[in-house]
Amino acid sequence: MTHTLRDKAASLRPPREVVLHTPSRRLPGRWHQRLPEPGSYYRLHVPSLGRVRDDGWAQGLCPFHDDHAPSLSVNLDGRRGGWICFAGCGKGDLVAFHMRLKGLSFREAVSDLVEGAL
DSSP: OOOOHHHHHHHHSOOOOOOSOOOOOSOOTTHHHHSOOHHHHHHHHSTTOOOOOTTSEEEEOOTTSOOSSOOEEEESSSSSOOEEETTTTEEEOHHHHHHHHHTOOHHHHHHHHHTTOO
């Protein structure tokens, strides 16, 4: 009985992993429209959020660093819920804020927000 190189290579390969269930990689349908309102979201997650200025922005303590004076500005009027930390922590939209706050990937953050797990 002779073994070919192909037989030998096949015997050295690790067994294939069987995947019984592959989670969906798709984002929830119409997820943009299903995000929470920036005002209600940021009021829950930004300590000492101040009053909303005429331009829709409010300042509060940044949860990403040891903040003693309000250095975080959040947009409560816009649909995207923009934020910026003037101490250098970053900037982005509501999804980016949630990603950073909870340590989630983009897909996880969108799902978390859309399902209402604030």
